Amino acid sequence: RAAAEALIWLDGRVVAAAEATVPVLTHSLHYGSAVFEGIRVYDGRIFENEAHMQRLLQSARLLGYELPYTVGDLCGAAERLLAEMGLRDAYIRPLAWRGSEDIDITGANTQPRVMIAAWAWPNYYGGSDAEPSVRLTRAPWVRPAPDMIPLQSKASGHYVAATLNRQYAKQKGFSDCIVLDAQGRVVEATVANIFLVKRGRLVTPKPDGCLDGITRQRVLALAREAGIEAEVTDIYLDDVANADEVFLTGTAVEVMPVVQVDEHAFAIGPVTRTLRAAYDVLTGKRPA
Ligand code: PMP
Numbered sequence: 001r002a003a004a005e006a007l008i009w010l011d012g013r014v015v016a017a018a019e020a021t022v023p024v025l026t027h028s029l030h031y032g033s034a035v036f037e038g039i040r041v042y043d044g045r046i047f048e049n050e051a052h053m054q055r056l057l058q059s060a061r062l063l064g065y066e067l068p069y070t071v072g073d074l075c076g077a078a079e080r081l082l083a084e085m086g087l088r089d090a091y092i093r094p095l096a097w098r099g100s101e102d103i104d105i106t107g108a109n110t111q112p113r114v115m116i117a118a119w120a121w122p123n124y125y126g127g128s129d130a131e132p133s134v135r136l137t138r139a140p141w142v143r144p145a146p147d148m149i150p151l152q153s154k155a156s157g158h159y160v161a162a163t164l165n166r167q168y169a170k171q172k173g174f175s176d177c178i179v180l181d182a183q184g185r186v187v188e189a190t191v192a193n194i195f196l197v198k199r200g201r202l203v204t205p206k207p208d209g210c211l212d213g214i215t216r217q218r219v220l221a222l223a224r225e226a227g228i229e230a231e232v233t234d235i236y237l238d239d240v241a242n243a244d245e246v247f248l249t250g251t252a253v254e255v256m257p258v259v260q261v262d263e264h265a266f267a268i269g270p271v272t273r274t275l276r277a278a279y280d281v282l283t284g285k286r287p288a
Contacts (some may be wrong), residue, residue, distance in 0.1 A: 004037065009116040020115060022251065027107045030098035032157025035059035037204075038251045039092040041082060042284045044122055047093065049075045051214045055154060059094075060096050060112065062147075062153035067096050067112050074114070081116050086167075091121040092253075097156075123285055131268060134248065136189060138237070139165040139177035140171075140179070143187045146208055153209065162190040178261055180239035181209045186235045192250030195219070196243035197271040202230035215249040215279070222278040225228040228271060237261075245269035247276075255279045 008020035028034035036059075037052045053074040060067050069077075076099050078092050094116045101110035141161040144151070149158065165177040169190075176189050188194055188210040195205040195216075202223050204216065240246060246258035246266050255276035257268040280286035 003084070003185075003250060006119075007085050009077045011113055011115070012077075014081060014084055014206075017117075022097075023100035023112070025100040025103050027099065027103065027110045028096060028156065031105060031107070032106060032160070033063050033065075034064060034095055034097035034156040035154055036093060036095040036156060037154060037229065039078065039094070040121065040283070041070055041087065041090040041092060041118075042158070044082075044088045045284060046075070046078055046082065047283050048214055049078060049252075053078070053215070056094050056096060057155040059155060061120055063155055064151040065098060065107065065110075065112050067114055068099055074116075078116055078118075081118055081233060087118055089121055089123045092116050093117045095156075098275065100178065103180075125240060131257065132254070133218075133259040134175040136176050136178040137169050137172050137174040137257055138264055139167050139179040140168050141191070141247075143179050143181045143209060145182060151209065152207075152212060166190050174260075178237075180237070184236060186237060186240060189248050189250075192248035192253045192256070194247065195247050196235060196239060197245035197269060198239075198243055199246075200228070200271065202228055202271065203235060204230065204232055206232050207220055211248055215251055215254070219249050219255060219275055219279060220235060222275055226274055226278060227276070239263070244266040245272045247272045253285070254285075 002029060006017035007014050008017050010020045036124050037056045038048060038081045039046045039052045043115060050071055057067055066229045075247045096112060096114045098110035099113050101111055141164050178186060179188050181187050186194060187205050193213045194208055195215040220230055240261050241264050248256045259266055281288045
C-alpha cells in the first residue's frame with residue numbers, strides 16, 4: 001500500500017478509510033457512550049501504548065461494556081496500522097463504541113466495536129528560542145462532579161463541554177481554557193492536566209475532579225527523580241494568580257508552559273523547563 005493512504009483498523013481488519021463507516025443507529029452516536037484515546041508516536045515508537053490501551057478498556061468498563069480484546073491485541077493493532085501506513089511521527093486515535101443492534105438507552109444488547117486511526121504529527125525539537133506556550137482563559141462550562149459521570153472514563157460525552165470551552169477560548173483569542181469544578185476548584189484544561197510551581201514546589205489538583213492523565217503521572221514521577229517536591233491538593237484561581245510558574249501536561253501538549261491566565265502573566269520558569277526536558281528524554285524527542 002502507498003505510505004500516505006488513509007487506513008483504519010476496524011474490528012480486527014485494516015481497511016481503507018472510506019470503507020470504515022458506521023450505521024446511523026449506532027448507540028454511541030445517540031448517547032455519547034463511545035470512549036477514546038490519544039497516543040503519540042515518536043520516531044516510530046508508540047509512546048505508552050499499553051497504558052493508553054489499558055485506559056481504553058477501563059473507560060468502556062466504567063460505562064458498562066467490555067471490549068473483546070486484550071491490551072496486547074490493541075497494542076498490536078496500533079503497531080500494525082502504523083506499519084501499514086508507514087508513519088514514524090504520528091498521533092493514534094483509538095475509539096470504541098456500542099454498536100447499532102439496539103437503540104434502547106441501556107445499550108444492553110449492543111455489540112462493542114473498536115477502530116484505530118492514525119495521522120502524521122511532526123515532532124519539532126523544542127530547543128529553539130521560539131518556545132511553545134499557551135494562554136488560558138477561565139472556562140464558561142465547569143467540569144462535572146465525580147458523582148455525575150465516571151470522570152476516569154475518557155468518554156466522548158465529556159467532550160461536549162471541552163468543545164464549547166475550546167470554542168469560547170478561541171473566540172476570545174486564547175489557546176485554551178482553565179476549567180473549574182462547581183466548587184470553584186481548578187481541575188484541568190480542556191484536554192490536559194494543570195500544574196503550578198510555587199517557591200520551587202509543584203502543586204497539582206487531586207485526581208478526583210480531573211482525568212488522572214498518564215502524562216500527569218509520569219511528570220510527578222520525573223519530579224520525584226529530580227528531587228522536586230510535589231503537593232497534590234485542591235487549588236483555586238487565587239493560587240494560580242500567585243504561582244511562579246504554570247504548565248499543562250498531556251499526550252498532545254506534552255509539558256506545555258502557560259504564559260497567561262486571563263489578566264495574569266507568567267514567565268516560563270526553571271521547574272517547567274527541567275520537567276519538560278526530562279519528559280522529552282522519556283518520549284525520545286530529546287537525546288538522554
Ligand atoms: N484531561 C483530559 C480531560 C484529557 O482529555 C486529557 C487527554 N487525554 C488529559 C487530561 C491528559 O491526559 P493524558 O496525559 O493521559 O493524555
